[in-house]
Amino acid sequence: MGTENLPRTIEMVEHDGGALAARIVDQRVLPRSLGYRNLTTCGDMVEAIKTLALRGAPAIGIGGAAALALYAANESTAADGTALLNELEDVAKFVASARPTAVNLSWGVKRALGVARSAGSRGVSAADVLDELAADVRAMIAEDEAANRAIGAHGAALLGRDCRILTHCNAGSLATAFYGTALGVVYAASEQGKVAMVYADETRPVGQGSRLTAWELGQAGVPCTLICDNMAASIMAAGKVDAVVVGADRICANGDTANKIGTYGLAVLAKHHGVPFYIAAPTSTVDAVLSAGSQIPIEQRDATEVASFVPDGVCVFNPAFDVTPANLITAIVTERGVFEPESITQALG
Incomplete structure (x- = not known):
């Protein structure tokens, strides 16, 4: 036995014919059962964070960034990157306010908004902004695991x-x-x-x-x-x-x-x-x-x-x-x- 028996808390996946979704472990039903939810909208993610279906400072930081990607993928009707960025500026405020104490949530939202702003400044399409947002959320997931393993190594030495x-x-x-x-x-x-x-x-x-x-x-x-x-x-x-x-x-x-x-x-x-x-x-x-x-x-x-x-x-x-x-x-x-x-x-x- 070991950590290989633990589930992945949050992943970006395809859902319903290719739509972008965030697949999370629904922590409200543990320990009686291990259940998952596919979140497809910004509102879904905010609700999951507020109700503790997704919780933990690093996890909700990733969730905050994922919320912006989900909005861009499944809710926005913007035709170009600039219009999408304008929408995301308001969405970011909504997501960041979901839980006030853990700074990781606002950190993740700010990081995603930075990606969108960078893409928007290059005059790319809304689809390109989405691709960059989704790619960065996946990068955050990989970075978080690497950081946690490094924390583990440093802490174990004590x-x-x-x-x-x-x-x-x-x-x-x-x-x-x-x-x-x-x-x-x-x-x-x-x-x-x-x-x-x-x-x-x-x-x-x-x-x-x-x-x-x-x-x-x-x-x-x-x-x-x-x-x-x-x-x-x-x-x-x-x-x-x-x-x-x-x-x-x-x-x-x-x-x-x-x-x-x-x-x-x-x-x-x-x-x-x-x-x-x-x-x-x-x-x-x-x-x-x-x-x-x-x-x-x-x-x-x-x-x-x-x-x-x-x-x-x-x-x-x-x-x-x-x-x-x-x-x-x-x-x-x-x-x-x-x-x-x-x-x-x-x-x-």
Whole structure:
């Protein structure tokens, strides 16, 4: 067993007589079944991102770029590249607003828009703009896998033999095109025989750890123990955790990092118990424009994710992410190497 048993999260395919489609793993139905959806419109992609059918910062970055390609392929009536570009400028704003915290979404949209602008400036046809958009999405998919494998190699070098790793949410293959960021580190270390156990937080309220991470690790044959979020302190106190490895949705210039709600608490626990706390993320997650975590927009999710029934007069607070200060992070692992949090902008070259 190994990562070859994991599905490709997002691919560009032909659908219904040659129409362009984005084929995604529908993560809402895991772990009970492995299901796929073919998305053919920009609206389909935005709905998939908002409802978490497609999730994970790197994956939704690719999805954002794919949304523009799908619009160009299946919705636009523009006769030339300039007219199509004008339409895509508005489409890009719509797509980028689907989820505010993960900077990869706007990064992917901006990259696709840049491709369209470059093609449009050459006076090419709408069909040529589409071809270039689709080709670049496929390039992004390949680049993402390569980056994840590099992250895995750099991160595995930080871990010792018989390592016991705690992770939160899902920063695995399902959160990327393939292989994963935090779980990319796990997979690379496992291939080197270093992993004794992975503790997967269930990750309330949506359960990305219990539904997705545990499923992935099982598919790949990596030893895994699923725990409730509130058990992390106990297993750290018992000396059962050698490292915490998590992903990221946005990293500020000073190293402050937004990730799934509950990550900040884990970082505090790790600091108290002397356990190294690593962030694993591609450089596309670094937002050098924001100087500190207080500037990161935090997505507020629907109350029904927390409880299906809420008594009258009771409010529900459901932020999807929290911010971990740089001083609680041991190191940030990227495809370009390992960096101290305060030096993360050096990874941008």
